[in-house]
Amino acid sequence: MVEPLVVLIVACEIGFWVVLGAGLLARYALKMRRLGAALLVCTPVVDVVLLVATVFDLRSGGEATSAHGLAAIYLGVSVAFGHSMLRWADQRVAHRFAGGPPPTKPPKSGPAKVRHEWREFGKFAVAWAIACVVMLLLMFVVGTPERTQALWGQMSGLTVVGVIWLLGWPVYHSVAEVVNGREKSRQ
Template identity: 60%
Template sequence: MLVVVIAGCEIGFWVVLAAGLLARYPLRMRRTGAALLLGVPLVDLVLLAATVIDLRSGATAGFPHGLAAAYLGYSVAFGHSMVRWADERFAHRFAGGPPPRRKPPHGWARTRYEWVEFGKAALATAIGCALLLAMIALVGDPDRTAALTGWTARLGLVLAVWSLWPITHTLWPSKPKEPEARGRPAQRARPR
């Protein structure tokens, strides 16, 4: 049942976000759009409440509970940037706003970008692990929460793999591509 709630919250996140942006730009209802966008984090609270209620009712913590903690961590850490990403695109499309920002293609700007994204992933991992530990403490029964301990290792593994991108860009920063020669290259004269 909790997996259905997680899926519903993911769908709800995008539905509330889209409704807020539609109200804000095409319908030009700024206050309604802002109120809907402020409601996006409420979707996370629904998932948190469902998880706590499930555990308090005597359920044995399993894969869905760990997934809920991971989802909440990533939603909190990346939610604001996802809303900003969507807002920039809607503003450009429907309100004549500037073109959306893109991630830097190369150089130290790209390296900084990758480290910032890694920082968000580290925050997501910290939040997810804190929620897992809170669930373990809430239940207070190691037999019922054994599955949650494994989730801390999963989140740590995801973070370790994620760290490869900023490390790679730090050690070998990408360079701009060479501009192609204009026109066709000069052909060599063949010996006769």
């Protein structure tokens, strides 16, 4: 059986995209810029709903599960990457339906690529920090270490993802740029 909190997480993700779509529809198709902006500003409300439901679930005596950790991770990712996701969608809709400029693409190489990779990893670091703080707060709310073991596992897993991301992208591209720079200087 699926945990109700997992269903709520899925519903919040769908809600995020519905509110985003409604905001873009109002902004570009209906030419109602203020309504569109108001709807886009409301996307974080979805995160608040999830956070309140998660705290309520734990305060009512539930044991912290991986679903609670997933809710914290969802919140962290939504806060850290939400603005760039909104910008990504807005650029594409503006270009496709309102004659806006083509969407910007991430750089493919060079120092700009390195900066891009570090900036994206920085967003992950913010998401990681928010998720871990939320999980620690949930542990505090529960107050019983035996009922929060799953959250420690979620934090560990998220940290492993961060190390892989760090080494696989920003560090890799930074080293590649240094190596390429040395090869070019020898020629």
